[in-house]
Amino acid sequence: xxxAIYYHAGCPVCVEAERALLPLLDTGKTRVEVVHLxxxxxxxxxxxxxxxxxxxxxxxxxxxLHLNFGAAIADLK
Amino acid sequence: xxxAIYYHAGCPVCVEAERALLPLLDTGKTRVEVVHLxxxxxxxxxxxxxxxxxxxxxxxxxxxLHLNFGAAIADLK
Numbered sequence: 001x002x003x004a005i006y007y008h009a010g011c012p013v014c015v016e017a018e019r020a021l022l023p024l025l026d027t028g029k030t031r032v033e034v035v036h037l038x039x040x041x042x043x044x045x046x047x048x049x050x051x052x053x054x055x056x057x058x059x060x061x062x063x064x065l066h067l068n069f070g071a072a073i074a075d076l077k
Numbered sequence: 078x079x080x081a082i083y084y085h086a087g088c089p090v091c092v093e094a095e096r097a098l099l100p101l102l103d104t105g106k107t108r109v110e111v112v113h114l115x116x117x118x119x120x121x122x123x124x125x126x127x128x129x130x131x132x133x134x135x136x137x138x139x140x141x142l143h144l145n146f147g148a149a150i151a152d153l154k
Contacts, residue, residue: 002101020140024079026103063097065144 002030005059007047009038013070014056021058021067030060037076048073079107082136084124086115090147091133098135098144107137114153125150 006022008014018034025032037044037055047057051064054072058065083099085091095111102109114121114132124134128141131149135142 004101016140017142020137021135021142024081024103024107024137025101028103030101058098060097060101063093065094065098066146067142067144069143 001028002061004030004032004061005050006032006034006056007037007043007052007059008034008056009071009076010036011055011070013068017056017067017070037073041076044073044076079138081107081109081138082127083109083111083133084114084120084129084136085111085133086148086153087113088132088147090145094133094144094147114150118153121150121153 004025006018008018022032035043037047050059050062052059052073054066055070056067058067081102083095085095099109112120114124127136127139129136129150131143132147133144135144
């Protein structure tokens with residue numbers, strides 16, 4: 001099973017991307033954790049280490065997919 | 078069933094994103110068409126009309142998700 005983490009910050013772009021994409025992921029193949037970096041600031045470092053430069057982003061088995069552009073990670077600190 | 082179109086141009090970023098994401102989509106919920114804009118230039122106009130600014134991009138039921146950045150649409154013309 002793939003591990004995916006969806007990092008977002010509650011921004012409109014984040015919400016739109018989440019609504020479009022997450023329901024289409026095969027839950028039998030993928031476990032998706034949703035992380036709101038605005039509410040879980042300690043996990044910003046984890047996201048940065050994974051290569052996340054902006055939100056929303058989906059990290060799939062360690063590979064980062066930036067989805068459109070909502071906010072830079074630097075602006076969440 | 079959702080309709081999704083994955084626009085790409087064969088670039089490394091495009092291939093990586095496709096490999097990471099497309100296998101995780103629930104094929105029971107989503108029909109994904111893969112379009113190589115380098116080989117199907119007439120469809121560039123269609124992608125632009127949908128709001129695609131760069132590839133790779135996934136258009137889900139009319140909503141555009143740009144995935145990282147491989148190449149600008151303008152550079153494919």
